[in-house]
Amino acid sequence: MHIAALAKVVPDYEVPAGDFELAGNRAHSRYTRMIGLYDENAVETGIQLKEKYGAVLSIISYGSSADVPILRKAIAMGADDLSIVQGDSDDPFVIAANLKMAIEQMNDIDLVLAGQQSADLDRGVVHAILAEMLGCTFLAQISEIESGNGAWTVRQNHENGSRMLRLSGRAVFSITSSPQNVPRIPAVRAIMAAKKKPVGKLQGIETPPMQAGEVKVEIPKMESVCEFLSLDDLGQTAKTLLGKLREERYL
Amino acid sequence: MKTLIIEKIEPKKIGELVSVGKILGGEIDILALGEGPIPGTYGRAFQCPDIIGANLVGSVAELVQKNGYQAVLLSATTLGSELAGRLGARLGAPVLSEVIAVGPDMTVKRPLYGGKAVAEFKIAANPAVLTIRRKYFEPATLDGQTAPEIIRIADPAVELLSEEPVLTQGVRLEDAEIIVSGGRGMGGSDNFSVLREMAGLLHAAVGASRGAVDEGWAPQTMQVGQTGNIVAPGVYFAVGISGASQHLAGIANAKCVVAVNKDEEANIFKRARFGVVCDYKNFVPALIQAIREEQ
Ligand SMILES: Cc1cc2nc3c(=O)[nH]c(=O)nc-3n(C[C@H](O)[C@H](O)[C@H](O)COP(=O)(O)OP(=O)(O)OC[C@H]3O[C@@H](n4cnc5c(N)ncnc54)[C@H](O)[C@@H]3O)c2cc1C
Numbered sequence: 001m002h003i004a005a006l007a008k009v010v011p012d013y014e015v016p017a018g019d020f021e022l023a024g025n026r027a028h029s030r031y032t033r034m035i036g037l038y039d040e041n042a043v044e045t046g047i048q049l050k051e052k053y054g055a056v057l058s059i060i061s062y063g064s065s066a067d068v069p070i071l072r073k074a075i076a077m078g079a080d081d082l083s084i085v086q087g088d089s090d091d092p093f094v095i096a097a098n099l100k101m102a103i104e105q106m107n108d109i110d111l112v113l114a115g116q117q118s119a120d121l122d123r124g125v126v127h128a129i130l131a132e133m134l135g136c137t138f139l140a141q142i143s144e145i146e147s148g149n150g151a152w153t154v155r156q157n158h159e160n161g162s163r164m165l166r167l168s169g170r171a172v173f174s175i176t177s178s179p180q181n182v183p184r185i186p187a188v189r190a191i192m193a194a195k196k197k198p199v200g201k202l203q204g205i206e207t208p209p210m211q212a213g214e215v216k217v218e219i220p221k222m223e224s225v226c227e228f229l230s231l232d233d234l235g236q237t238a239k240t241l242l243g244k245l246r247e248e249r250y251l
Numbered sequence: 252m253k254t255l256i257i258e259k260i261e262p263k264k265i266g267e268l269v270s271v272g273k274i275l276g277g278e279i280d281i282l283a284l285g286e287g288p289i290p291g292t293y294g295r296a297f298q299c300p301d302i303i304g305a306n307l308v309g310s311v312a313e314l315v316q317k318n319g320y321q322a323v324l325l326s327a328t329t330l331g332s333e334l335a336g337r338l339g340a341r342l343g344a345p346v347l348s349e350v351i352a353v354g355p356d357m358t359v360k361r362p363l364y365g366g367k368a369v370a371e372f373k374i375a376a377n378p379a380v381l382t383i384r385r386k387y388f389e390p391a392t393l394d395g396q397t398a399p400e401i402i403r404i405a406d407p408a409v410e411l412l413s414e415e416p417v418l419t420q421g422v423r424l425e426d427a428e429i430i431v432s433g434g435r436g437m438g439g440s441d442n443f444s445v446l447r448e449m450a451g452l453l454h455a456a457v458g459a460s461r462g463a464v465d466e467g468w469a470p471q472t473m474q475v476g477q478t479g480n481i482v483a484p485g486v487y488f489a490v491g492i493s494g495a496s497q498h499l500a501g502i503a504n505a506k507c508v509v510a511v512n513k514d515e516e517a518n519i520f521k522r523a524r525f526g527v528v529c530d531y532k533n534f535v536p537a538l539i540q541a542i543r544e545e546q
């Protein structure tokens with residue numbers, strides 16, 4: 001079994017709104033870069049499948065080779081190898097076409113795991129486009145995967161609960177977070193070893209973007225009007241709060 | 252604009268998509284998924300009993316091409332995400348997800364960076380595939396019913412083995428006028444019982460942050476935020492929640508946020524109307540007591 005996990009490096013997604021700054025249409029370059037949160041869930045899921053089924057886990061990313069040191073975290077977590085397709089497009093069709101190229105070069109990928117959504121553009125689109133380009137099935141919001149009798153049995157989360165699904169053949173899954181796939185913290189020794197791992201570098205391909213142009217990006221205004229309640233007597237604080245909520249007709 | 256709505260037979264979700272279709276203008280058709288009568292009046296209605304997005308791609312793509320739809324509207328849900336990208340790739344159509352505003356000239360807005368920024372796009376080709384974020388468009392009233400043409404999936408790739416709904420006791424998050432949510436600061440799954448008690452007294456729903464869901468203290472159906480439930484209550488109590496932008500993205504349309512957090516620097520206070528800086532273990536019981544005294 002050969003599994004590919006897709007990982008995108010993004011600017012720190014924990015920067016609070018008040019400190020967020022754009023440079024042009026994208027986050028300012030001063031923010032620390034990291035692997036997207038859901039992509040780490042996908043990597044963790046891949047490692048668990050590797051441990052369970054003796055699979056090989058390859059990490060594939062499209063982006064700048066300057067981000068390779070950050071992607072090495074996935075190796076330190078337990079992935080076997082890392083390839084980067086070099087390019088700088090944000091277009092989902094361009095990214096998917098480049099990821100497809102890398103997957104096809106590997107020749108024997110059985111399963112592609114992606115994060116539910118990138119932690120910068122918050123789109124949840126690239127993986128499904130990729131699946132269509134690869135000519136295989138795509139399932140969204142997967143939280144558990146089992147393999148047996150030539151088929152995948154998976155749990156899919158949705159708004160009202162979850163469902164169990166079965167399918168065979170090559171597939172792309174988007175991985176959602178669950179208590180079972182909280183990303184492991186790599187050991188120091190594994191981090192050191194990951195630094196020495198050779199990295200596959202592929203030149204990105206040019207391909208047409210989708211026909212929807214980004215006109216502008218703006219930071220919405222958030223007005224802060226918090227009224228902090230006195231804490232001298234919490235019973236009184238609770239009464240004051242209820243009173244104010246009723247006065248302003250919220251309750 | 253000729254628009255196709257694709258949604259399960261859930262009136263609120265369909266209603267929101269109809270509202271978006273009305274902004275785009277022109278004829279609105281529907282592909283309703285699941286069983287039962289289709290609420291609302293449409294140019295044409297199609298119905299498919301299969302609700303697994305992955306099984307629908309081929310049939311939907313054919314429908315769009317045959318009928319010349321210029322816009323395909325889905326909700327930003329598991330179903331929407333499973334269909335939108337593949338449809339876009341199959342039809343060579345632009346795909347924009349998590350849309351929060353649309354204009355008749357096909358400009359659309361969607362959030363980036365966990366809602367810390369908003370991007371505007373101009374769509375230059377059709378068909379276009381859009382997934383619409385919940386709770387940003389007032390659901391249209393759906394008068395009447397439309398008799399459907401039935402579509403059956405010949406060779407489904409994905410087999411449904413079982414459905415495991417999470418049954419919510421009390422008020423559903425989606426409909427709640429008051430929500431009491433707990434985060435990682437709750438410290439454990441048992442501690443959610445005080446939130447349930449408070450919610451019971453206020454006829455409120457209980458929600459959770461991703462932090463609490465990842466800890467296994469609450470089911471994912473309770474998650475509030477950009478990748479959980481998008482909610483729009485009158486009052487939202489955030490207890491032990493730090494106020495990450497991705498959480499706030501789920502409560503952008505809440506009218507009043509009350510934050511209980513022991514860290515006065517917590518970001519949630521930037522969004523809150525009222526703030527209580529203390530350990531929830533001290534304050535929530537006092538609040539429950541005050542509510543009881545009022546009743
Ligand atoms: C792409 C993406 C999507 C995401 N989607 C979502 C989403 O949909 N929903 C979501 O919630 N998050 C989402 N997140 C995660 C988000 O970034 C945060 O990690 C998460 O919201 C943190 O949860 P929390 O506030 O419960 O935990 P923490 O950030 O750990 O905060 C806990 C808070 O509790 C307070 N506290 C501790 N003890 C007490 C006490 N006894 N009394 C009072 N206060 C106390 C602390 O001061 C702290 O502020 C997403 C992230 C990404 C990257």
Ligand SMILES: Nc1ncnc2c1ncn2[C@@H]1O[C@H](COP(=O)(O)O)[C@@H](O)[C@H]1O
Pocket residue numbers: 006007008009036038039042060061062063092095099113114115116117118119121122123124125126127
């Ligand atoms: N540049 C990229 N490199 C690797 N994987 C990516 C890239 N962009 C998107 N993906 C994968 O596709 C998922 C969905 O991306 P998006 O549509 O941008 O939200 C991400 O969580 C990643 O797993």
